[in-house]
Amino acid sequence: MSGSPYPLGLRLAGRRVVVVGGGVVATRRMPALLDAGADVLLVAPELTPALRAHADAGRLRWERRRFAVDDLDGAWLVQVAVDDPSAAAAISTVADERRIFCVRADDRAAATAWTPAVTRQGPVTVAVLGGGDPRRAMAVRDAVRDLLAAGPGPLDPPPADAGARGVPGPARPTRRGGHVALVGAGPGDPELITVKGRRLLTEAEVVVADRLVPGLLLDELRPEVELVDAAKIPYGPARAQEEINQILVDRALAGRSVVRLKGGDPYVFGRGGEELLACAGAGVPVTVVPGVTSAIAAAAGAGVPVTHRAVAHEFTVVSGHVSPDSSASMVRWEHLAGLRGTLVILMGLKNLAAISATLVTYGRPAQTPAVVVQEGTTGAQRTIRSTLGVVAADVTAAGLRPPAIVVVGDVVGALDL
Ligand SMILES: C[S@@+](CC[C@H](N)C(=O)[O-])C[C@H]1O[C@@H](n2cnc3c(N)ncnc32)[C@H](O)[C@@H]1O
Incomplete structure (x- = not known):
């Protein structure tokens, strides 16, 4: 077959695509077909576990047998991913007779369609x-x-995939095109931002960054991007939050694409919800991009899994910024003391003596292993191992300072060799 290929973007939603073969090639092709919404008929005597999972979940119809000519009834496209060249040729002949394009894994030259390498x-x-x-x-x-x-280049202006309430969905930017993305920057290692977060960051015109976001991510911003350092807003915490909300709303209403970059995950002690509500209240569409939270990642960075089989069946993440003996405390520390699993305390260094004493008083054994991880996942990470009874004294002696998490529980030694 000669002539150069003619590129097309097939719109397969609801259209029958037949995949013949249940091996590795079919496994690799399947996600894109399903993502396109194709009505997939999969014909194969055996399936890989991944294909089997699609079948079990009802994402495709599986005929557990070899190919039959009638399988191509109503098909728009057939993908042949079988090892046997004569079987592949026979399917391809039927497809040709019916003028159905046929992709062949075994023989590209004989195929009537090729699958390209794709990036999205x-x-x-x-x-x-x-x-x-x-x-x-x-x-x-x-x-x-x-x-x-x-960089943004050809993708500028930014894509309008901002759902009005945080869930990616149909776009409805402001009249002038502005929107806000609340992006989790991850715990500290700049490579721990999500792919989507990074893309939105490269497309942003305004970035409002928290104190804890990895500096290297900001270094990469184009010079024309307006960078607002939220840590430098010169008011108390409550006013500063109002000010940040106002900046997000104002910039978006002026038609700009704004990324609110927050340490870890925006909704884990990140005040992301308040910012979403402020934007929604002003008619500004918001996309929320979850992040890798320090509650899990800083522990992992110190070699501690927050759960481990036969060691912990739960982990609880709690803020320690209010002392247990304060009337403002919303945490029932006496109940947490009764849990056997993992306790991860954020913002807890200042009150660690009171917190650990309360946990011991209400029943958590003083010998329970504990680890404190400062600046987890960064080059400056510091870790101390201790036990609940003396962890506060150990933190003071070692001079550890925020940001740090404290992990309490038997998981702390679970991966020790
Ligand atoms: C205001 S909270 C924000 C948490 C963030 N949204 C998250 O999901 O990681 C700040 C606290 O997170 C913890 N934290 C954030 N980054 C950290 C890191 N790299 N290492 C250890 N703790 C960290 C500390 O307890 C810090 O005081």
Whole structure:
């Protein structure tokens, strides 16, 4: 077959696609077909566990047998992913007779359609055909993906995928196109931001950053991006939050794409909810991009899993910023003391003596292992191992300071060799 390939974007939603074969190739092809909303008929005597999971979940229909000619009834496309070349050729012949495009894993030259190497960035899909050489296609695809990830360029203006209430959904930017993304920056290691968070950051025109966000992420911003350092807003905490809300709303209503970059996850002691409500109240659409929270990642950074089989069946994340003996405390520490699992305390260093004493008083054994992790996942990470009874004294002696988490429970030694 000669002639250069003619690229198309197939809109497969609700349309029958037949996949023949249940092995590794079919497994790799399947997610994109399902993502496109195709009505997939999978014909194969056996399936890989991943394909089986799709079938069990009802995402596709599985015929547990070999291919039959009638399988192509009503099909728009067939993907042949079988090892046997003569079987593949036979399916391909039937597809040809019925004028159904046929992708063949075993013989690209005999196929009537090729699958490109693909990268997706928000609403943009880049598909690369390598002139019959899939490795060339993948190399070009990777280069394009890196280019797109490096800066807004062709993706500017930003995609309008901002749902009005935090869940990614249909776009409805402000009349002038502005919107806010509440993005979790992760615990400290700049590589622990999500792919979506990073993309929105590269597309932002305004970035309002918290004290705890990884500085390297900010270094990468284009010079024309307005960077607002939320830590430098010169009011008390309550006024500062109002001020931040106002900045988000004002910039978005002026038509700008704003990223509110927050340490860890925006909704874990991050006041993300207040910012979402302020934006929603002003008619500004918001996308929420969850982040990797320090509650889990700083522990992991110190080699501590927050759960471990046969050690802990629960983990509880609690803020220690209010002392247990304060009337303002909303935490029932006496109940937490009765739990056997893992307790992760954020913002707890200042009150650690009172917290640990309360937990011991109400029944958590003083010998329970504890670890304190300062600046977890960063190059400056510091860790001390201790026990609940003496952890506060150990923190003072070691001179540990915020940001730090305290993890209490038998998981602390669970991975010790
Ligand atoms: C206002 S809370 C914000 C938590 C954040 N939203 C999250 O999900 O990680 C700040 C507290 O998070 C904890 N924290 C944040 N980053 C940390 C890190 N890299 N290492 C240890 N603790 C961290 C500390 O307890 C700090 O006082």
